[in-house]
Amino acid sequence: MSYRLSALSRALRAAAARGHDATPAPVRRVLARPAAHSAALLVTATALLALWGPLSYNGYVLQLVCLYAVATLGLNITTGYAGALSLGQGASFAIGAYVTAVLVVSHGWPIWAALPVAALAGLAAGALAGFPAGRLGAIGLAMMSLGLMLVVNDMLIQFQSVTGGNNGLAGIDARLWFGGEPVSTPWVVAIVIVVVASVSYWLHARYRTSRLGRATVAVRDEPIGASALGVSGYLTKVVAFAAGSALGALSGGLFSFLSAYISPDAFSSNLSILFLVMVVLGGSGSRLGPVVGAVLLVLIPLRLDAYPHLNNLLYGALLIVLMRLRPRGLFSRTAAPAPQALRDLAATPEVEVPERAPGEPILKVTDLRRSFGGVDALGGVSMELRRGEIVGLIGPNGSGKTTLLNVVSGHYPPTAGRITLHGTDLGGLGAAAVAKRGVSRTFQTPKTFPGMSIEEHLALPAVHGERDEAMRDACRRGALTLLELGGLDPHDPAAGTRESRVMSHGQLRFLEAAMALGTCPEVLLLDEPAAGLSAAEIEGFERVVSDVAAAGVAVVIVEHHLDMISRLVDRVVVLDLGTVLWEGEPGDLHSVDSVRAAYMGVA
Amino acid sequence: MNGGRLKVDALRVRYGGVTAVEDLSLTVEPGTCLALLGANGAGKTSTLRGIGGLESAGGGIWLDDLRLDNLPASRRARAGLGHVLEGRHVFKSLSVAENLRVAAARAAHKPELDPLDLLPELRPMLQRLAGGLSGGQQQMLAIARAVAGAPRVIMLDEPTNGLSPKLVGRTIEILADLRDAGFAVLLVEQRVEVAQKLEADVVVLRHGHVAHRVRGTDPELPDLLQAAYLS
Amino acid sequence: MDEFLQTVLVPGLADGAIYGLVAVGFATLFTTTGVINFAHGQMVMLMPMSVLVAVGAGLPVWLAYVAALAVMVVVALTVEWTAVRPFVQSGQSASWLLSTLAVSVVLAELLAVPYSGESRNFTYGVSKHRFDLAGLAVSPAELTAVAALFVVAGLLVVFYRRTRIGLELRAIADDLDGAEAIGISRARASQIATVLSALVAAVTGVLVASTQLVTPSLGLSYTFYGFVATAIGGMGSIGGAVAGGLVIGVVSQFAGVHVGSLTVNLTVFLLLVVVYVVRPHGLFGAAPVRAV
Incomplete structure (x- = not known):
């Protein structure tokens, strides 16, 4: 049953694709309009x-x-x-x-x-x-x-x-x-x-x-x-x-x-359920699906009117089967067009990359603490981040690196301590408010939006507040390069339709980072961006991070790839058990015994 | 006799489209310890979860002559595969005693090694809720709970993670006791120190593949490892 | 005051006991599987309906009860297989919500088959003839309902605390991975929890039928009332379910007597809104820790 359904939908999709290719582009654009x-x-x-x-x-x-x-x-x-x-x-x-x-x-x-x-x-x-x-x-x-x-x-x-x-x-x-x-x-x-x-x-x-x-x-x-x-x-x-x-x-x-x-008889509880089944059958979140759901579920029951009870049994059974075999309904594509974002991005000019030179401090964390059920994940962390600087945050598992990012980005409120951006307090603000003030981030597992196309992802981030032109262009250029690295060519028409649920882990990582740059952040927090990437991809990623930092973005990068850290960052902060164990130049990292002991257990 | 032999042949673990572990083979004999070392994301945890049945995996897995790879996780555990998970996973709303009791109730037979003999430090806290214990205490409980299930092979995923140096030392003692009691011990670690002190066989993983197989006593191990971290 | 006791408190507590039992049924399944069964109200109605049909088919009453219990167990296992197991502790609430809702639609329709959806009198339960008890007119059915709530809740608490299977169910609820790693089967735990919840529904159903007519279309209302009791008491808490049920029983009875019978649903609905605005995790539930 499920096999036949999928074979049928494959055939339909192939036919649609053939039709799509045969239609001239202007006509296609008109046909795609609501x-x-x-x-x-x-x-x-x-x-x-x-x-x-x-x-x-x-x-x-x-x-x-x-x-x-x-x-x-x-x-x-x-x-x-x-x-x-x-x-x-x-x-x-x-x-x-x-x-x-x-x-x-x-x-x-x-x-x-x-x-x-x-x-x-x-x-x-x-x-x-x-x-x-x-x-x-x-x-x-x-x-x-x-x-x-x-x-x-x-x-x-x-x-x-x-x-x-x-x-x-x-x-x-x-x-x-x-x-x-x-x-x-x-x-x-x-x-x-x-x-x-x-x-x-x-x-x-x-x-x-x-x-x-x-x-x-x-x-x-x-x-x-x-x-x-x-x-x-x-x-x-x-x-x-x-x-x-x-x-x-x-x-x-x-x-x-x-x-x-x-x-009142006409408005029983079954009516609500009927509407819900129409949406789910047609394809919840797709644009055409609900119409098809409504057509099917008005027409089929009319044929069954002669048999009492059969209609409601049918709705119920249909819903059970759907949830098991095709939970996203007949029309399972939910992406919508957002071509402007891609066009803007693709039109970004080449930028001159200046020399990297960290400027004045912009983000300041003072004695930051965060505990979970009595356990201190952060036990008083203080650090500073300068404009255009790249700081590497390393430490063994459970040392509090990700917690630190989560508290700074507003996803966890701090238990105690201060976080200031340009002197204004961020502590206690929600994640969305922190993001609007210019702190952007990525996550260990990329947090992308499975039901959206590539271009929609890129249309989501907005720039809040003032940024100079050079920094803006550098961020855009960086986002563009990231997409290319991930094989997500913005000139490819598929970028308008391909949903991120079908993309690979590595591609999602690049897409997520491109979105983070899309907000043109003042502070960019990257949580293990290189995990699962190949050597060539890591190298490309490094170049982008370095370029945007040169344009003035301050970057904190949590990473286990120590070679990447030593090539990329200006300064390393080592966390262990929720406190700063060591801080200094990446070149000195391997010679510090306490770091070797904490990080690799090498006595 | 406590121990059994764990044999893994050409293990493969995938998440979505990403391969976490590829073509990994290993054997752990009773009374010995094998340590999987490597950087984060090298596939160590995926290996244990694949063997334990918590993640679907390809390849063959045997406990002595019993083939495990087509059994669900719970059946593998009852067949004698103990698994101390990364992040402890104790039952927080159960008391320490209940944590041990529930594991013992599922065991195929009475454990020859009483978990409280192995970990006497748990005795005074038997009536406390596991959720109220410190991280180190929860780790000890997680090990005790696995032992209570009368396993023949014990897999431990980063048991020293987040522990103070003193507790790291204690954990190494416990692991040595387990090995000496005849269990086959399969250990995942980030600290070389643990493998060295246990004189374990070491498999260094990199990007889901075996990079090196050495003895834990090999003086070159730290350098090999550093090279693997820096890939 | 006496008037209040007689017209509000006595029937309110009796109704509340039934809502509490529905909520206890929810909690039984939810703690282990993380699934709330939207068809639970229909399961409640299924018990007396099965007894009626079995008696109608000529079985003696005791055998009808046995047959009805067998039906409950078989239906529960089917529900578990179609709508619960695929979503155990998965966090995909939309999926199990729709699945159990679908089961609810199917059951409701099947319940309407035997007597064309008409209400039926049920005479094989506890007597609803009132007698005088310390100056109050109460019926054995009302007393039994309240007693049953405490007995069922108490038995469940003992079951979870003292028995091996109870302990295993709690272990699964606490930590699915940890439980599987020590040999507890999630499929079996899910089956046990569903059957247990169906047995609670069976008791509830007999009591519902003993105090009022068996009306197949009321299943969804009982689901709603039981859920509000759950929301008041906190998700997954048996003590909270008992308290929540009794609270809405008395409050809705008060509204029914003093404002009008058609305001009962409204009152319960407003109670739900107030609880959500004031204390979204229930009076006894704890706020979950946010996870990034």
């Missing part, structure tokens, strides 16, 4: 509608698919982009449906005014739920959204005077003006549904390619790595919740108009 997909959706749906007529059975199904797609696209923002598994999309749908119904039935609002208000209500509900929910892990979020759904169902019955209780609301007709007569043609509702669906698709795709959308996906894939680039997670989740819920409510509003009668 607006093109959106227009295609609109034209196809309108044509089918014209063919079948909005009142026919097929026409009704088409409208149902379109409006469900809107809710599914919204849920894809919350669950796919932000990674927040929500069981509450049914609640947003119900809120939108009832707000619309009440405005239309009780107050005679026109369709063009009722639907935006429904979306706003969904937005507000989503934001309200998102503020506490954005701080939660996946489990808390899922449970909270489940609770929200139960509550909304109760409220529909509770506020009987407004919602009609169990009897529901009837006579939800489209009007063109406040208090006007209901329009007699079904075309108004049909056209509105189709147009809203295609506009929703465009909005949802634009969301993904926007700066916010990119940050959202980065936080989903690797929150720690995102924070090291100055991207903080909380707001991206709240906004995704609100936006997803707004589309869910809009979809509910359309549902009200399509069915003209609603009651």
Whole structure:
């Protein structure tokens, strides 16, 4: 089963690639735009509608698919982009449906005014739920959204005077003006549904390619790595919740108009799960997947209507099988285009590399301590780092090197001591705030974003604060060289589509370092950058580090390759058991007995 | 008789696309100690995890005549492969006594060497929670726990890491006791000193390959090692 | 005051005991496997439903209970194999969340098959006829629920502290690698924890059915209530589950009596929001150490 699926998807992908190659580049660029997909959706749906007529059975199904797609696209923002598994999309749908119904039935609002208000209500509900929910892990979020759904169902019955209780609301007709007569043609509702669906698709795709959308996906894939680039997670989740819920409510509003009668029965908990299965089946986080999920899961169940129970059993079984065999859904590609970043990078001029000359001290660490459950990982470390200087930080395993980097970069708060950058205190700031002040870093295991393309990775880092032109160019040039070293040619069209989940460890290392340089940092912290690299790659890496240091970036490098340390750094700091054991020129390292003893156990 | 012979043939360990260990063969006889030395990232820990079954690995692994490589980690342990993991991995919310008890309960037979005879310093802290012990004490507990499981081969991953010089000395004593009690001891270390004092056979790893095989008593070992570190 | 005791405290504690039992069931599975079973509420409903079906098929009541327990164990092992084991201590919460949710959908639908989803009266449990106890009208079912909560929680605590298997489950929960390195099988531990959790669900189910009608569609609500109890008490803590369950039982009963029966879910939901805002790791849980 899994073999056949993958063979099929391979064949499809090969066919797509052939088609891709045969299309001229300008046409390809137009076809890749969300607006093109959106227009295609609109034209196809309108044509089918014209063919079948909005009142026919097929026409009704088409409208149902379109409006469900809107809710599914919204849920894809919350669950796919932000990674927040929500069981509450049914609640947003119900809120939108009832707000619309009440405005239309009780107050005679026109369709063009009722639907935006429904979306706003969904937005507000989503934001309200998102503020506490954005701080939660996946489990808390899922449970909270489940609770929200139960509550909304109760409220529909509770506020009987407004919602009609169990009897529901009837006579939800489209009007063109406040208090006007209901329009007699079904075309108004049909056209509105189709147009809203295609506009929703465009909005949802634009969301993904926007700066916010990119940050959202980065936080989903690797929150720690995102924070090291100055991207903080909380707001991206709240906004995704609100936006997803707004589309869910809009979809509910359309549902009200399509069915003209609603009651609480239509909004059971299974509806939320259905939306979730649509997203997961289509491909959570991909742009086209949710639409396909909605189409499949409206059409298939209609064929099974004759057999009771079978539909829900099918959803459940499908989800179980999916999680085992194809957990990322039918459309598993989630990368989105971000060509500007690559173009900018590729256009960086050659730079003149000045002589390396460490300048004034910029980062100062004073008596820094950090303990974990009573064990001192750092027992009072003091050191200074000068502009343009490269310091090698070495020591045996568990000596506190990585902890020192983590405390300086804001990933762990210090237990005691001070960290200052240009005299301002960094202690107690979060990782994203520290990154924004010009401290960038890499990790022992590269923290990259598996669902993003190479170009998207490079579009993530932003330069905060003032940097002189030469330093900026040197950083860019360095990033470019790193990419080339990793075989990630920015001129290769694959850079726009290749996701980092399929890249090798070494490539991820270069990509991560290129991102760190993308922020044009004042201080660059590198945690074992050479691990797993070949001799030639290490040499190239060294040259880049040396060049950016010459341009003024201060570098701390944790490394076990002592030869690399001795070639590259101006100064070595040896840590042992959380304190500075020795500090001096790399050339003197091998002659110091205490260092040999601590580091290699050579007596 | 405590010991058994561990034989590893053409071990290969990969993570994702990266090869951590390639074509590594070694044999540890009962009553002897073999030390794997090398810089960080040379593949030492991956070797032990591959042998222990915590990482999927290719190649053949035998404990005496029993083939281990197609068994899950828990079955290998019950067959007599003791493994003191890097980072200790004691059960923090269990007491010291419970840590030992849970290991003994899974053992194939009663251990011939009582872990508390080997490590009498644990006796006064039997009722304390393992999570409240110092790093050195946790290391001792990790060794005792492996012994409680009645192993025939004991693998230890950087047992001296992060310990004070005094405790490093004590650890070397314990390792010597284990070897002399007849266990086959496979040791991963960063400190040459340990291998030297134990007079172990040494395999120096570099980038996942065997760089040298020497005796721990070989006077050239520190230089060989320094060369391997500096690659 | 008497009125409060009679209308809020007695039924509140009885309901709370059931929510506490659901939370204990969560904790049993979660501590060992790191998985929260969204289908646990359905497992609770599965027990009385199986008894009803078995009795309906003509079995004597005692045999119906045996058959129902067998069903619980078989279903638990199937759930374990499909939705728990692949994700034991993996940290991939989205995967097990969706898997167990899927199981929940399937079970809910299967539960709706025998009596077309209608509520049924269950007369094979503990009597719900109230009698006078020190001036309060209480039913044996209510008393049994509260007693069962403490007995089950107590037995589990003893099991984890005193038995070899209990110790092994705690070892797995503490450190998966360390446990495998001393010969504890993760697959077996995951199976044992799932079956244990299903047995807790079986007790819960009989008590639910003894105090109210068997309604298949309530499974997800019980999952939610049990989770809120877990959130209040702290993830994985059995004592916390007991306390959390009793708290939401009494608070929701109070809201139901004094505000309106449809505000019960709302009250429990608000309780969850408050707990998350004030103390995200529960009243008894410890904040996890952040790892880079």
